[in-house]
Amino acid sequence: MEGLAGVALAIVLAGLGFWHLIVRRNLIWKLLGLNVAASGAILFLVALAHRPGARPPIVGLGPGPSVDPLPHALVLTAIVIDFATLALALVYVIFLTEHRHTQDVDRLERDEERGWPQP
């Protein structure tokens, strides 16, 4: 049942992260939501690889069937791409905060329509 609980937790995490990504107006909160959703995706893949009574995918670690090693290899890519996305997006948020003095998406859009305030 560990696999089922893991999958349920992963789905809840992804939903929570996407909810913050959509609803929040602050860009930092949006990025945090994206990161939580990525954690949910990682947990989803790891929980999918689970088989009842299976051992880790390392040869000679005990009897019984091995868990599926392919999702574990996919998780590596997911972690690295998540980190890269977060770092680059934070750089852009720093730029935006330095030039526009706000992280509020609604205010950014309003300023975009009215024309940017001149410093």
Added chain:
Amino acid sequence: MKVLAALSLLSLMALLALGVSGVFPRPAVPPAEDVAAEWGAKNVVATIVLGVRLWDTLFEILVYAMTMVGVKLGLRLLRWEHAIPPVRETPLLRRSADLLLGPIVVFALYVAVSGHLGPGGGFPAGAILGTALLLLALAKGVERLSAEIHEPSLEWAEYGAIVAILAVAGGLLLVGRRGSGYLIAANVLIALEVGIGAWVVLHRFASSRGEV
């Protein structure tokens, strides 16, 4: 807007739950031990990452390197008008860093070298190396640590690690000889690359902090 978002998220979650609920048959896991034995390794995941899915891993490393370049160039364009106050040094953190730095680096090396035999590999080892650098930066202050590190040689090491990984992997693809030596070399080089990249991101973000 919020109702729409909630509805779409709930339908997405239901779709995910339906996908894993057992309605669709799951394929049986093929025996992976033969692949690992062919590469002279015990960790099946390391064999898949560095052997069967080598192209994927190579482009993943390139994405990581491009991120480092993006962070470096992006934050270099910023000009802060305020002087950044230096971080105060605390003796407790300083002593713990002195005590812990050696074991952490040795553990990172162990994880990188034994990545094909057990849990581990290049990426976790690089993350552990980055943690050691983070500890050192917390204890000594980022500015003083970056003044001690020779920046151009660090860049050369980073790009050299990428080129070496590409050379090792390309040589493997050309020669077609499989063995554990290739796995060890690739893991150590990946650990070097990831550790240096973590330090670059940490240094850039910490040294371009400021008030808004």
